[in-house]
Amino acid sequence: MNDDFLTGDVHLAIYGPDRFSKATPFAENGYLFTVPGTFPEDTPAHTNVVNQEMAVYRTKDDPDEWEVRDVDGDRRVWSTAGSRREAIGLAFLEIARRRRIDAARVAEKRKAAGLEPIPPYRVEIIDSVTLVLAPTKTAVLERVQPAEGETSACYRVRDVGGGEPYEIRTDEAVWHTVTTGILHERCGHDPDDARRFENEPEALIYAKHGLTRFWVCTELPSAADELFTVDGSHYGPYPARPAPDTWNAYEPISVTREVAERIAHDLNTLNAGCGLSAEWNGADLVFTWDQRYRHDNGTEAVTPGTDGRYLIGGLWPWMRWADRD
Incomplete structure (x- = not known):
């Protein structure tokens, strides 16, 4: 977090x-x-x-x-x-x-509305550069210098390979913006500044006509997260991997480190004094309780799996966010 x-x-x-x-x-x-x-x-x-x-x-x-x-x-x-x-x-x-x-x-x-939890198609712009094209030179535009007095307007540029800036008169060249991007489809990437689409045709129209060149993300599609809360509380919602139909409220949910930090923080601050607390010991999340919470004192350490996720459950009942009153 x-x-x-x-x-x-x-x-x-x-x-x-x-x-x-x-x-x-x-x-x-x-x-x-x-x-x-x-x-x-x-x-x-x-x-x-x-x-x-x-x-x-x-x-x-x-x-x-x-x-x-x-x-x-x-x-x-x-x-x-x-x-x-x-x-x-x-x-x-x-x-x-x-x-x-x-x-x-x-x-x-x-x-x-029958839509997927998040728009399944996302077009991410990864690079954009404006080139100044002169008869004998191609350079990268830094800014346009307007005309001042008898001085003509010019492009302030650098060579494609770098170097010191120099000027090319605007009447001696044209400029062209080159934009590259990635088309994501139901993968684990969700860039903040991406354009989002509900269907493939709309995403392809934008990618083909809005970008100079684009690639399709090769990451395999991932299951969308479900949202959970602690039963009878207003905590969360906490995104976790979808639970099977046979799942019950005291079984664990699979969350990222970031979400595990939120769960621990909410427990320690919003439910302080209940007899149950959480603290980090390296990569492990350790829950500790006393007789205010259960009939005896105890601890439980949650260790991340090979995927880096945490299985948290059994100490309180979970509830799907969509099932709350």
């Missing part, structure tokens, strides 16, 4: 009284930071949103309290806390929770 917000590694930009009008709920002085649209990383790329600018500041009514609001949306309060760092961390946690729920709702709507 990307936990920069928990370690304080968030870029903050100071703002002053000229940033917001007095009619807004923001304090005159504070800090701005950005929540990436790709956060949290365990949500499918096709549910990503635009980057969200946030403000954190001391509240007007209580200078010892910090508040976080989004700047460009509803300006809702995402968190309040006694320190700036804690307020930012709680805001990230709440945003992650809501985005995961939104992603799960998108999955449910796709299922109801």
Whole structure:
């Protein structure tokens, strides 16, 4: 899990009284930071949103309290806390929770519409370069230098092999953009910035006409993840490999390291004091419980398999996210 917000590694930009009008709920002085649209990383790329600018500041009514609001949306309060760092961390946690729920709702709507959990065809652009073609030279465009006074407009370029930049007059050359990409079909790749399609003809039209050249991904198709939660809770949803029809709630689910980290974090923070906790010992996830949770004390270590995934289950009942009330 990307936990920069928990370690304080968030870029903050100071703002002053000229940033917001007095009619807004923001304090005159504070800090701005950005929540990436790709956060949290365990949500499918096709549910990503635009980057969200946030403000954190001391509240007007209580200078010892910090508040976080989004700047460009509803300006809702995402968190309040006694320190700036804690307020930012709680805001990230709440945003992650809501985005995961939104992603799960998108999955449910796709299922109801008879669509696959994620768009099965994805066209990823891996490289794009603009070439300047002159009668005796082919170069890579850096920028277009507009005309100034008696100086003609020109292309600022470099040789294909590198070297120092130089200029070619715009009336002596033309430019051409070369774009290459990969067509993914039901594979394990889900690039954040890919174009997504529900069927092959639409994907091929875009790949053939939108790209100069493309290749088809050779990775074998993989089964789409299911979403799970802890029965009777609001935790998750946690993506895991699909469970068989004979699966029951106390059998394990197969999750990635990233999802295992989320499960451990939610257990330790959202269910603290229940008598069950989790901690990492190298690559192993170790669960420890006392008599508050079970009739005796005990531990269980979950070791990743050869595929790097973790089988977690037996300590509480799972439930498919789609089956909750």
